[in-house]
Amino acid sequence: MRIFNKLKRAAVAASLVLSVAVPAAHADEQYFPLQSYRVGPYAAGGTGFFGGFIDYLNLINTRDGGVNGVKLTWSEGETQYEVERGVEVYERLKNNPGVAAWNPLSVGIAYAMIDRITQDKVPLVTINHGRTDSTDGRVFPYVFPLLLNPYSETSGIVNYIASKEGGLDSLKGKKIAVLYHGSPYGKETIPIYELLAKKYGFELQQIEVPHPGNEQQAQWLTIRRAKPDYVVLRGWGVMNPVALKSAAKVGFPVDHIVGNVWSNSEEDAIPAGDAAKGYTAITTQASGAEYPVVKEIIKTLYDNGKGNLEDKSRIGSVYHNLGIVNGILNVEAIRIAQEKFGKRTLTGDEVRWGFEHLQLDPARVEALGAKDLFHSINVTWDNHEGNGYVTFQQWDGKKWNVVSDWIAPDWALLRPIIEKSAEAYAKEKGIKLRTSEDQVTATN
Amino acid sequence: MSGFDWQFFLEVLIGGLLSGVMYSLVAIGFVLIYKTSGVLNFAQGAMLLFAALTFVSLVERGVPFALALIITFAVMVAIGIAIERVVLRPLTNRPPMTLFMATLGLSYVLEGAAQLLWGTQVHGLNLGIDDVPFEVGGIFISQFDFFAAAVAAALVLSLSIFFRYARVGLAFRAVADDQFAALAVGLRLPRIWATVWAVAGLVALVAGLLWGARLGVQFSLSLVVLKALPVLVLGGFDSVPGAIVGGLIIGASEKLAEVYIGEYFGGGIESWFAYVVALAFLLIRPSGIFGQKLVERV
Numbered sequence: 001m002r003i004f005n006k007l008k009r010a011a012v013a014a015s016l017v018l019s020v021a022v023p024a025a026h027a028d029e030q031y032f033p034l035q036s037y038r039v040g041p042y043a044a045g046g047t048g049f050f051g052g053f054i055d056y057l058n059l060i061n062t063r064d065g066g067v068n069g070v071k072l073t074w075s076e077g078e079t080q081y082e083v084e085r086g087v088e089v090y091e092r093l094k095n096n097p098g099v100a101a102w103n104p105l106s107v108g109i110a111y112a113m114i115d116r117i118t119q120d121k122v123p124l125v126t127i128n129h130g131r132t133d134s135t136d137g138r139v140f141p142y143v144f145p146l147l148l149n150p151y152s153e154t155s156g157i158v159n160y161i162a163s164k165e166g167g168l169d170s171l172k173g174k175k176i177a178v179l180y181h182g183s184p185y186g187k188e189t190i191p192i193y194e195l196l197a198k199k200y201g202f203e204l205q206q207i208e209v210p211h212p213g214n215e216q217q218a219q220w221l222t223i224r225r226a227k228p229d230y231v232v233l234r235g236w237g238v239m240n241p242v243a244l245k246s247a248a249k250v251g252f253p254v255d256h257i258v259g260n261v262w263s264n265s266e267e268d269a270i271p272a273g274d275a276a277k278g279y280t281a282i283t284t285q286a287s288g289a290e291y292p293v294v295k296e297i298i299k300t301l302y303d304n305g306k307g308n309l310e311d312k313s314r315i316g317s318v319y320h321n322l323g324i325v326n327g328i329l330n331v332e333a334i335r336i337a338q339e340k341f342g343k344r345t346l347t348g349d350e351v352r353w354g355f356e357h358l359q360l361d362p363a364r365v366e367a368l369g370a371k372d373l374f375h376s377i378n379v380t381w382d383n384h385e386g387n388g389y390v391t392f393q394q395w396d397g398k399k400w401n402v403v404s405d406w407i408a409p410d411w412a413l414l415r416p417i418i419e420k421s422a423e424a425y426a427k428e429k430g431i432k433l434r435t436s437e438d439q440v441t442a443t444n
Numbered sequence: 445m446s447g448f449d450w451q452f453f454l455e456v457l458i459g460g461l462l463s464g465v466m467y468s469l470v471a472i473g474f475v476l477i478y479k480t481s482g483v484l485n486f487a488q489g490a491m492l493l494f495a496a497l498t499f500v501s502l503v504e505r506g507v508p509f510a511l512a513l514i515i516t517f518a519v520m521v522a523i524g525i526a527i528e529r530v531v532l533r534p535l536t537n538r539p540p541m542t543l544f545m546a547t548l549g550l551s552y553v554l555e556g557a558a559q560l561l562w563g564t565q566v567h568g569l570n571l572g573i574d575d576v577p578f579e580v581g582g583i584f585i586s587q588f589d590f591f592a593a594a595v596a597a598a599l600v601l602s603l604s605i606f607f608r609y610a611r612v613g614l615a616f617r618a619v620a621d622d623q624f625a626a627l628a629v630g631l632r633l634p635r636i637w638a639t640v641w642a643v644a645g646l647v648a649l650v651a652g653l654l655w656g657a658r659l660g661v662q663f664s665l666s667l668v669v670l671k672a673l674p675v676l677v678l679g680g681f682d683s684v685p686g687a688i689v690g691g692l693i694i695g696a697s698e699k700l701a702e703v704y705i706g707e708y709f710g711g712g713i714e715s716w717f718a719y720v721v722a723l724a725f726l727l728i729r730p731s732g733i734f735g736q737k738l739v740e741r742v
Contacts, residue, residue: 209712
C-alpha cells in the first residue's frame with residue numbers, strides 16, 4: 001500500500017512535470033512557476049525548501065483566501081538541480097499568465113536565467129545565494145539575492161568568530177582556515193576572506209575540496225599541520241558531513257568549525273553522527289516548529305492532510321523554514337505592490353517594484369508570526385539583498401539550537417566592492433546604470 | 445631534505461593507502477562482472493546506493509541489524525538475477541558498447557527506484573565503529589578506515605578462496621578464460637552470470653555500508669564509481685588483485701599529490717590527479733598492471 005501510495009505520488013509529480021497547462025488565467029490569481037528538484041542528488045534540500053514555500057502559499061490561500069483576495073497558484077517543473085533542465089522549465093512555464101517571480105534555489109540555474117528574466121521583466125529571487133553583485137539594483141533590476149549574499153555571509157562569519165574571541169581586535173594573529181567547495185560557488189568568497197584577513201590581521205589559509213567532496217583526508221591533514229584556531233566550512237552536499245567526519249579523524253575540535261549557509265542543515269549534520277555534535281553554522285532563519293507561522297501551517301495544513309512534506313518530522317527543519325521565509329518575502333512583496341498598483345493580478349515588473357520596497361521591520365515580522373524565525377529585511381531599489389541579519393546555531397546531535405544574537409554583517413565595508421563588480425558587469429554588457437527615478441516604472 | 449617532516453609524510457601515505465582500499469572495494473564489483481561477462485557495469489555505484497539505502501531504511505524502521513543485513517543481501521541477489529534475466533540475457537552477443545549503455549541506463553533506473561522506494565532523505569549510518577583516530581608513533585590512523593581495510597582484506601580473501609576452490613568459482617574462472625570453451629564443456633552461462641551478479645550485489649552491499657558510514661547514506665554514494673574508474677584503468681579491469689594494488693597506488697598518490705604539489709596548481713587536484721596517474725600507467729601498460737594482455741589475430 002505504501003509503495004502504491006508512493007507510485008501514486010510519483011505519478012502526480014510526473015503529471016505536474018509534464019503538464020504545460022496551469023490553471024486558466026483568472027484576473028484574481030498570481031502564479032509561481034517552481035523549478036523544483038524532488039529527485040536526484042539534492043532532492044533532500046529541494047523537497048524541504050519547495051515544501052516550505054508551497055506550505056506558506058497554501059496557508060495564505062486557505063487562511064486568508066489569497067493576498068487581498070488574489071489567489072496564489074503554482075506548478076512545478078522538475079530540474080534535478082540541472083541547469084539545462086531549469087532553463088527548459090523556465091521556457092515551458094514563463095508564458096503562463098500572472099507570473100509573480102522565479103525562485104529556483106540554484107546558483108547555476110539562476111545565472112542562466114538572468115538575461116532571460118531581465119528581458120521578460122520578472123523578478124528572480126535567489127534567497128541566501130546567487131551572484132553577490134546582483135545586490136546592486138542599479139545594474140540588476142530584476143535579481144534579488146534576498147537576506148544574505150555570499151559577501152555578507154563571509155562578514156557575518158568573521159564577526160561571529162570575533163565575538164567568540166572578544167571582539168574584532170582579538171582576531172589579530174589568529175589563524176583561520178577556509179575549506180571551500182571546488183566550484184564557482186565555493187570560490188566566490190575567496191577575495192572577501194583575503195580582504196577581511198588584511199583588515200583584521202588574522203592569518204588565512206584557503207583550501208579547496210574538489211567536487212563532490214567525498215574525500216578530504218589530504219585537506220584535513222594539511223589543516224591539522226597548520227593548526228588553525230577556526231575552520232570555516234563553505235561546503236555543499238556530501239562535502240559537509242565528510243568534512244565533519246574527517247575533522248574528527250584528525251582530532252580537530254568540531255566546536256571550532258563554523259559552517260556557511262549551505263552547510264547548515266540537518267542533512268549536513270545527521271550523516272556525520274557524533275562527529276557533528278557541537279558544530280556551529282550560520283543561518284538567516286532559525287529552525288524549529290515553535291514559531292507562530294510554523295504552528296499555523298501545522299494546524300491549518302498538516303492537521304488536515306494538506307501539508308507538502310511527506311515526512312512530518314521535517315517540519316521546522318532548516319530547509320523547510322527557509323522555504324517558509326521565502327514564501328513570506330514573496331507574498332509580502334506582492335502585498336506591498338498591490339498597495340500601489342491595485343488588488344489584482346500584478347505584472348512581473350509590478351512585483352519587482354514590490355520587492356524593491358520590501359521593508360519588514362521586526363514589528364512587521366512579529367505580526368506575520370515570524371518573530372525570531374528571521375530578523376528583518378530592508379530592500380531598496382539599489383540594495384536588493386535587504387541587509388538581512390544572521391544568527392548562529394549549534395548541532396546537539398539531534399537538532400539545531402540558536403547560540404548567538406542576530407548579527408549584522410559589515411555592509412558598509414562590502415558595498416563599494418559589490419558596486420565595483422556590478423559596474424564592471426554593466427560595462428561588459430553595455431547596461432546603463434539605473435537611478436532612483438527608474439524604479440517607479442512598471443511597464444509590462 | 446633536513447626540514448622534511450617524515451612523520452607527516454607517513455601519515456598522509458597511510459591515510460592515502462587506507463582510502464585506496466575503499467576505492468578498491470568499489471572496483472572489485474566492476475571486476476567481478478567484467479571478468480565473467482566482459483561488461484563494464486556502470487550500475488555498480490547505483491547498486492551500492494540501493495544496497496545502503498535499503499539497509500539503513502530497514503534499520504530505521506526497527507528491523508534488527510543482522511536481519512536487515514540478510515534481507516538487503518536477499519534483495520541484492522534478487523536484483524542481480526533480475527538484471528541478468530531482463531537486461532543482459534536479451535542482449536547476449538551484442539557489442540560491448542551496447543551492454544555498457546544498458547548498464548548506464550540501469551544505473552539511472554536503480555537510482556530512481558531507490559529514491560522512489562525509500563525517499564530522498566539523507567541518513568546517517570552507524571556501524572558501531574568509532575571514527576576517531578588512534579596513535580601509533582605519533583601518527584594518527586583512523587579506526588574506521590583501518591576496520592574498512594580489514595573488511596576489504598577479508599572480502600578479497602573470501603573471493604580468492606571462492607574462485608580457487610568452490611565449484612561455482614571454478615566455473616566463473618572457466619567462463620572468464622573462454623566463454624565458448626566453457627559453453628562447449630556444458631557450463632550454463634546464464635546461471636553463472638546470474639550468480640556473478642548476485643556476488644556483485646554482495647560486494648555492493650559491503651561497499652555501500654562502509655561508504656555509507658563514511659559519507660552518510662545519500663544519493664552521492666552512487667558517485668563513488670568515479671573513484672573506482674582510475675583504479676580499474678591502473679589495476680586492470682579483470683583482476684581482483686589489480687583492483688587492490690590499483691586502489692592503493694591511486695589512494696596514496698592522489699593524497700600525496702594534493703598535500704605536496706596541490707598548492708602549485710591552486711589546490712583541489714586529487715580528483716583529476718588520480719586520472720593522470722592512471723593514464724600514465726595506461727601508456728606503459730595498456731591492459732593495466734594485472735590485466736590480461738589481449739592478443740588478437742588481425
